[in-house]
Amino acid sequence: xxxxxxxxxxxxxxxxxxxxxCEQKSEQAKETTVGNQAKPQVxxxxxxxxxxxxxxxxxxxxxxxxPDQKAKIASRLMGYIKEINVKVGQKVKAGQLLFTIDPTDIxxxxxxxxxxxxxxxxxxxxxKLDYERFTKLYKxxxxxxxxxxxxxxxxxxxxxxxxxxxxxxxxxxxxxKYAHVKAPFDGVVVKKLASAGDxxxxxxxxxxxxxxxxxxxxxxxxNDLFASLHIGDKAIVExxxxxxxxxxxxxxxxxxxxxxxxxxxxKLSLKNVKNVNSGTxxxxxxxxxxxxxxxxxxxxxxxxxxxxxxxxxxxxxxxYFRMVRPGMSIGPLVEIQAGLSLxxxxxxxxNQSLLNGDLVKPLPVSNAAAK
Numbered sequence: 001x002x003x004x005x006x007x008x009x010x011x012x013x014x015x016x017x018x019x020x021x022c023e024q025k026s027e028q029a030k031e032t033t034v035g036n037q038a039k040p041q042v043x044x045x046x047x048x049x050x051x052x053x054x055x056x057x058x059x060x061x062x063x064x065x066x067p068d069q070k071a072k073i074a075s076r077l078m079g080y081i082k083e084i085n086v087k088v089g090q091k092v093k094a095g096q097l098l099f100t101i102d103p104t105d106i107x108x109x110x111x112x113x114x115x116x117x118x119x120x121x122x123x124x125x126x127x128k129l130d131y132e133r134f135t136k137l138y139k140x141x142x143x144x145x146x147x148x149x150x151x152x153x154x155x156x157x158x159x160x161x162x163x164x165x166x167x168x169x170x171x172x173x174x175x176x177k178y179a180h181v182k183a184p185f186d187g188v189v190v191k192k193l194a195s196a197g198d199x200x201x202x203x204x205x206x207x208x209x210x211x212x213x214x215x216x217x218x219x220x221x222x223n224d225l226f227a228s229l230h231i232g233d234k235a236i237v238e239x240x241x242x243x244x245x246x247x248x249x250x251x252x253x254x255x256x257x258x259x260x261x262x263x264x265x266x267k268l269s270l271k272n273v274k275n276v277n278s279g280t281x282x283x284x285x286x287x288x289x290x291x292x293x294x295x296x297x298x299x300x301x302x303x304x305x306x307x308x309x310x311x312x313x314x315x316x317x318x319x320y321f322r323m324v325r326p327g328m329s330i331g332p333l334v335e336i337q338a339g340l341s342l343x344x345x346x347x348x349x350x351n352q353s354l355l356n357g358d359l360v361k362p363l364p365v366s367n368a369a370a371k
Contacts, residue, residue: 040318040358045350047313047362050340053295055328057288063219065239065273065280069185069211075200076178077101086207088192092183098207101200103179106172113165113172120158120165127151127158187211190278215273217248219284220263228288229253235268236285239276246270248284294340295333300348301326310340311347311354319347319358 075081079101086098130151138148191208200206217237221229229250237248248268257264268284300310301324308326311319324339340346347360354360 041353041355042359042361043350043354044361044363045347045354047345047360048297048300048348050294050296050336050342050344050346052292052342053330053333053335054290055293055295055330055335057291059221059225059286059288061219061221061225061284061286063217063237063268063282063284065270065276065278065282066216066218066267067187067210067212067278068214068216068269069187070278071184071187071209072205073098073181073184073207073209074203074205075099075101075181076202077106077175078201079103079105079179079199081194081196081198081200081206084192084194084196084206086189088189090189092187092189092209094183094185096183098181098183098189098209101179101181103176106175106179110169110172110176113169117162117165117169120162124158124162127155131155181206183209185209185211186213210278212276212278213274215270215276215278216251217268217270217282217284219266219268219282220258220261221266221286222263223257225286225288226253226264226266229266229286233286235287237268237270238283238285239273240281242273242276245285246273293327294336294342295330296336296340296346297332297348298329298334300346300351301334302351302354311351311360312340313345313347313360313362317360317362319351319354319360320356321354 082100082102084099086092086096092098131154134143134148134151137143138145187209188211189207190210192206193208194200194204194206198206217239231250231253233250235248235250237246239246248270250266251269252265252267254265266284296310301308302310302321304321307323309321309323312322313319322339325337327335327337329335345362347354
């Protein structure tokens with residue numbers, strides 16, 4: 001029984017010694033790890049002093065792409081549509097046949113005008129013969145002046161009737177060409193408002209044609225913004241579906257405000273934009289001057305676990321990560337809305353592997369905006 005108690009105490013003491021040994025090894029491991037972390041990296045990098053830069057003050061308004069040239073194609077004649085030769089979305093050339101009006105009525109009018117012309121021509125020739133005969137008789141004193149004046153008047157009326165008949169015939173024939181309606185310019189058919197068999201009438205459009213080689217952007221702006229705009233001013237235009245923004249030039253300012261929205265219409269020309277569908281959404285960015293703000297190079301911004309920040313140097317050139325709130329981007333620079341103060345030094349490159357406490361050997365640049 002005593003032997004069993006002695007064995008138990010031996011086991012307890014052994015366990016204590018093993019635990020003590022493990023704890024000692026653990027402490028040694030910790031000291032080694034801490035010793036390795038305490039040794040900072042030494043990195044050469046460009047360093048810049050935080051300074052102010054100019055930030056454009058902008059106003060963004062929605063707009064839409066509109067064609068400079070748009071036509072509602074209608075018939076000048078009253079008649080049934082015989083055939084429509086184009087489809088919606090089809091590109092057409094100037095002079096290309098769009099649709100045809102049934103020419104039956106027009107041909108009937110031409111026939112009537114031809115008959116009237118022949119009658120007027122015959123009456124004129126008869127009156128001319130009478131006039132020539134009575135002129136000779138009047139010179140021989142064979143007829144009275146009253147008789148001569150009457151024949152001369154009949155001849156003059158016949159001349160006028162013939163001229164009217166000729167004009168009517170020419171007009172009737174000219175109407176025939178309007179039965180074949182052609183495109184007035186190169187463009188795209190964007191709407192079809194009638195079909196073959198429908199009755200066409202003057203003033204009622206059948207097709208809508210747009211020229212997509214010359215486009216503008218139209219937008220509505222508030223009265224305050226409108227007061228600061230002038231013809232010839234530039235604006236940035238972002239068109240949906242296009243990667244690069246365009247520069248638009250204001251060419252029309254409509255002073256009359258919309259009574260419902262109290263906004264003014266502004267139109268901007270686009271030189272390098274072609275073949276964009278009309279009605280495409282666009283953002284128009286107007287510049288209203290500049291303001292001062294802290295700016296740093298984009299390369300100074302690093303991401304640590306989803307947090308954006310920069311590495312700031314202390315007086316001993318050790319780098320420490322500081323969270324910042326970026327704002328607007330202006331070319332190679334980015335606005336810093338919070339997190340930095342003027343005069344602080346930041347690391348602007350070779351900063352992706354930096355850790356807190358690392359030593360930086362500065363390669364100076366003039367200021368943050370110079371990068």
